[in-house]
Structure formats: structure tokens, C-alpha cells
Amino acid sequence: MGQVLHGSATTTEAIRCAIQLCQESVRVVARRYGVSPTTVQKWRKRETTTDAPMGPKKPRSTVLTPDEEAIIVAFRRRTLLPLDDCLYGLQPTIPHLTRSSLHRCLERHGISRLPEIEGDKPEKKRFATYPIGYFHIDIAEVRTEEGKLHLFVAVDRTSKLAFAKLEDKANIYTASDFLRALIEAVPYQIHTVLTDNGVQFCDAPKNRSGPTAMFRVHRFDRVCRENGIAHRLTKPNHPWTNGQVERMNRTLKDATVKRYHYDSHDQLRTHLHLFVDAYNHARRLKTLRGLTPTEFILNAWTKEPDRFRINPSHLSPGPYT
Numbered sequence: 001m002g003q004v005l006h007g008s009a010t011t012t013e014a015i016r017c018a019i020q021l022c023q024e025s026v027r028v029v030a031r032r033y034g035v036s037p038t039t040v041q042k043w044r045k046r047e048t049t050t051d052a053p054m055g056p057k058k059p060r061s062t063v064l065t066p067d068e069e070a071i072i073v074a075f076r077r078r079t080l081l082p083l084d085d086c087l088y089g090l091q092p093t094i095p096h097l098t099r100s101s102l103h104r105c106l107e108r109h110g111i112s113r114l115p116e117i118e119g120d121k122p123e124k125k126r127f128a129t130y131p132i133g134y135f136h137i138d139i140a141e142v143r144t145e146e147g148k149l150h151l152f153v154a155v156d157r158t159s160k161l162a163f164a165k166l167e168d169k170a171n172i173y174t175a176s177d178f179l180r181a182l183i184e185a186v187p188y189q190i191h192t193v194l195t196d197n198g199v200q201f202c203d204a205p206k207n208r209s210g211p212t213a214m215f216r217v218h219r220f221d222r223v224c225r226e227n228g229i230a231h232r233l234t235k236p237n238h239p240w241t242n243g244q245v246e247r248m249n250r251t252l253k254d255a256t257v258k259r260y261h262y263d264s265h266d267q268l269r270t271h272l273h274l275f276v277d278a279y280n281h282a283r284r285l286k287t288l289r290g291l292t293p294t295e296f297i298l299n300a301w302t303k304e305p306d307r308f309r310i311n312p313s314h315l316s317p318g319p320y321t
Helices: 013-021 026-033 037-045 066-079 083-090 099-108 172-185 211-216 219-226 239-255 265-282 293-303
Strands: 134-144 147-156 162-167 192-195 230-233
Touching (some): 013 026, 026 037, 066 083, 066 099, 083 099, 134 172, 147 172, 147 239, 147 265, 162 239, 162 265, 172 219, 192 239, 219 230, 239 265, 265 293
Parallel strands (some): 134 192, 192 230
Antiparallel strands (some): 134 147, 147 162
16 A cells, blocks of 8 residues: 655655664764655654644634634534524624634534434435336426427336427327327336326316216326326425426436527427437436446346336347337
8 A cells, every 4th residue: 555645755654664773873874865864863753654743733723812712612512503603693792703714613623513403303204115117297398499398207216217208288188198108118017107286187176076077087097097007196386296207307408408509399309319318228326226227127127027018128229229
């Protein structure tokens, strides 16, 4: 292993050890190792061969006096206030106190972090685990030189497989067509879809229990029933319930319309298709332990082949696809 020496060091640890063990005169040793007699005398006085720490022996502030630091430490320990609240409370007494000097003072005295208090943070809940086939679906608006388009996006909660499609309108017909296209594109069985309460996906809450809605069934729900898919809805005014697809919307926008200008809808469609393919086949995700969505699906196919309609390896890009 390499030695970490001071930037201006003229000796290594081996030479320092030899100097300490050598019984010859200072001048002879200095001439032998090409160092000054002062260096030889310095290392003979020491018991170790490591560099001594640089800087002041005791860290101190160049802005605050010892009395001011004592005031800060006592105030922090007594009140247990956060950094900014401490700053606002101490500035009337110490006008030249800044946020950075306050933070450094607390660091020096080992009280920069407040003690953890039981019950002050809500318990984190993990997502329920589901087999592949649980898709989050949402709609976003994007624009090109030709005008507005509606971006339909779906992402699998477990495998993170993404699917996107651009439509001129966002209504019950395009929403149901998107679901059919998703079912055709995914190599495994979709068992659940989660959407918001938009009219493209369901009837308005006030009309859901009416005889008309119950008799005709929403077009999106009809596609779900035909394919054995459970349709779940998010809680109204709780968009974070569908956060996975909301995050995918942002990823797609950041990679396309927020970065490039498109003269036509076709340009955007082509670029979006290429990006989604690259995401599914080449993007390694931390949540999948370094696998791409396609690699995760191939692993699932070897473990649970009954969930698949077709061999997913046939969908990998190549010269014959």
C-alpha cells in the first residue's frame, strides 16, 4: 500500500526508521540520505515515523472570541434549536456571527447534530411488494413547433419497465387505445393498473354509482375487464400516490422537450421511442440492484415463466427486430 506523506516531505518512512536506528554521526547520516542535519536530528528525537499533524494544536475560530464561543455552545445545549434558529437568536448578541462561522463553531465542539428524539419522525413505510405486472399510468402535456400533444406514460412498479405514447387528444378513446397498446407491448400478464381520477380513466365520483355509469361501464374499465386487469384509482388530490409514473413523466420531459426543440410531432415521437428503448434496455437502476428493466424481466422469466405471454428475450433490440 502506498504511503501518504506530507507534500514537502524529503524522506520516506523507511529512511526515517533507518535514521532512528543508525548510530553514526548526524553529518554522516545526513550526507548518506541527502537530507539536512536538522532533518536527521528531528527524526531521531521522535518515536514514530509518521508525519505530525499540521495546523494549530487546538482548533479555534478567527472570527469568534472564546467568550462568544462559550455563549454559542451554552445557547445550543440549552435550547436544542436548529442551526438557523440559533443564528437568528444569537445575532442580536453577536452581530458579526454568520451561518458558516456558527456551523464551524458547533462542529468544533461536537454539537452540530441535534440528538435524535424518539417519536419526532414518522415511521417510514415500505411499498408493498407486488409481482411484475402492476402498472402506474398517467398523462402529461408536451409541445413542439406544431402545437400540443398528450404524453401517455406507463411504468411497472416492480420491473420499472416504461412505455410511452403520444396522442393528439386525451380522452376515453385514446386512453383505452393506450392500454391496449401497453398490453400488446408488455411480454407478461398485466394484473393491475393504477390511474388518477381523470375522466379519461373513470367516471366522475358523483356519477360512478348512477345507473347509466353502472350499466354502460367506462371504456377504460371495459378494456381492463376484457384482459383480467384490476383497475385501481388514486385518492383524490393525492398525486404522490402515483409518484412513480409522475417521476417517469419528468424523466421523459427532461430528456426530450426540456432539452431539445422539435419542429414537428414526428421528430418528438422518434426521439421519445429511442429514449424509452434505451431506458428499458441500457439504464441500470439502483432500485433494481444495478440491473436494467429488461435484465430484471429476463430474471423474472426464468423464475416465473407462467406470468409471461411470450419469451421476453425475443423483444431485445437486434438485427432481426
